[in-house]
Amino acid sequence: xxxxxxxxxxxxxxxxxxxxxxxxxxxxxxxxxxxxxxxxxxxxxxxxxxxxxxxxxxxxxxxxxxxxxxxxxxxxxxxxxxxxxxxxxxxxxxxxxxxxxxxxxxxxxxxxxxxxxxxxxxxxxxxxxxxxxxxxxxxxxxxxxxxxxxxxxxxxxxxxxxxxxxxxxxxxxxxxxxxxxxxxxxxxxxxxxxxxxxxxxxxxxxxxxxxxxxxxxxxxxxxxxxxxxxxxxxxxxxxxxxxxxxxxxxxxxxxxxxxxxxxxxxxxxxxxxxxxxxxxxxxxxxxxxxxxxxxxxxxxxxxxxxxxxxxxxxxxxxxxxxxxxxx
Numbered sequence: 001x002x003x004x005x006x007x008x009x010x011x012x013x014x015x016x017x018x019x020x021x022x023x024x025x026x027x028x029x030x031x032x033x034x035x036x037x038x039x040x041x042x043x044x045x046x047x048x049x050x051x052x053x054x055x056x057x058x059x060x061x062x063x064x065x066x067x068x069x070x071x072x073x074x075x076x077x078x079x080x081x082x083x084x085x086x087x088x089x090x091x092x093x094x095x096x097x098x099x100x101x102x103x104x105x106x107x108x109x110x111x112x113x114x115x116x117x118x119x120x121x122x123x124x125x126x127x128x129x130x131x132x133x134x135x136x137x138x139x140x141x142x143x144x145x146x147x148x149x150x151x152x153x154x155x156x157x158x159x160x161x162x163x164x165x166x167x168x169x170x171x172x173x174x175x176x177x178x179x180x181x182x183x184x185x186x187x188x189x190x191x192x193x194x195x196x197x198x199x200x201x202x203x204x205x206x207x208x209x210x211x212x213x214x215x216x217x218x219x220x221x222x223x224x225x226x227x228x229x230x231x232x233x234x235x236x237x238x239x240x241x242x243x244x245x246x247x248x249x250x251x252x253x254x255x256x257x258x259x260x261x262x263x264x265x266x267x268x269x270x271x272x273x274x275x276x277x278x279x280x281x282x283x284x285x286x287x288x289x290x291x292x293x294x295x296x297x298x299x300x301x302x303x304x305x306x307x308x309x310x311x312x313x314x315x316x317x318x319x320x321x322x323x324x325x326x327x
Contacts, residue, residue, distance in 0.1 A: 002026040006036045010225075010276075014283040028091060043093045051098060055105040066144040070151065073136045073143065074109045076158050078102065083165040087211055089220060089229055089278075100169045106162055107174040109139045111181060120152045125197065131181035133159045156182055156196040157205025160212055167215035172235040179212070213241060217252045219263065221245035226275030230263060230298060248272035248290060265296045272296075 003020055007013040008031045017027045030036035050056040056078045058070050079102055085093050092099065110133050112118075115126035126132040132154030136147065159182045166175035186193040196206035214220060216239050220229040223246035236256040243252040248270040255262045265272075272290040276283055279300055290296055 002028065004036060004040055005029045006031075006033065008032060010227075011283055011285070014278065018282060026092075026096075039093070047094050047098065055102040055109075067146040068148050069144060070136050070148045071142055071144060072140060073138045073147070073151070074105055075136050075148075076106055076110050076133055076162060077135075078106070079165060080161065083161050083168075083211070086165070086168050087214070087220070089222070096169075100171065103162065103166050103169060103171055104174060105139075107133070107166070107171075107177060109137045110134045111177060113181075115154065118152070121147075122150050123153055126154045126185050130185050132185065133162060133178055133181065154185075155198055155205060156186070157198070157203070157208045160206065160208040164208070164211035164215045167212065167235075168231070175212075217241055217243060218254055218261075219243060219245070219252065219265075221272070223247075226273050227278050228272075228274050228276070229278045230261075230300065231279075245272055246270070250290075259301045261300055263298045263300075265290065267292055267294045267296075 003025050005013060005016050005020070005027060007016065007029065010031075013029045013031075017029055020027045028039050030039050046056070049059055052072065055074050057072050058075075060066065060069060060071065079094075079099060082093050082099055085091065111131065112134055113131045114128075115130050115132050116128045134151070135153055135155065135158065136151035159178050163175040163178040163182075166172070166178070183193075185191060186196065191197070195202050197203060198205060218231055218239075220231070221227070222229070228245070238256070239252070239254045241252050243250055243265060248267055250268040251266040253264045253266075267290040269292050274286055274288055274290070274296070276285050277298060278284075288296075
């Protein structure tokens, strides 16, 4: 059963959500009535009308032209809204298992190992023995005579979006396959890895690559209310990389040891004001700021898998100013 909670106080909403999830319910949270209506009507209708058992398709109205449409095709960015909802901390808009199955289908159907083996309708961004994620395929047939433009192209921005979403859903192998294809085309030998070409040089869609970094690092920051969010990052193990949050930037170090996750942020510049630290199902009110040279260390134990719930051990926080808080 799925429950919709409407509550504008984040701490209360988090507490209610945690309790319901511990009882086995799937929970959506909306801060106001307008969003609640969208969540209640939009997601279920989309899922009911467009799910074909493997991925989400397009349904045309009677009399609509099939020109520049994709119909029963497997569109690479069919889950763009769900990817963005995760980036904004909004949770699932569609059933979690169907989201994961759709991602598996996208990679299975659209990732081609040799892009030079078929005729491109429009622009060619991969050729010869190169691999890439096609924008749309028709695994069950039914490709329109004049399908959606650019369906036979590969766009690095879409590849990054799909890979980041796979990481957030625990599909590390699928993410690596997509990223391996992308990076194989932009090695610096034939193409500049700092200039992803699409509709011109330095095309902005490739900035979706930042979402891969966020998925690997397992953190997000809401500068409007000072919330630092920690989510279940994949693959498990150790990750080191940069972070950019609000007016702050620095180094991120994440380690997974069994069920325990340790996250350490080292501020190299700017200021990171933190008023709460949030894991799905648990929020801790805090008050500190990271400045150059400061470190923040957090330990927590999430539940297994990408269910975004937190275990029952205390979340331990060590922040500047000898701030030490245990639940």
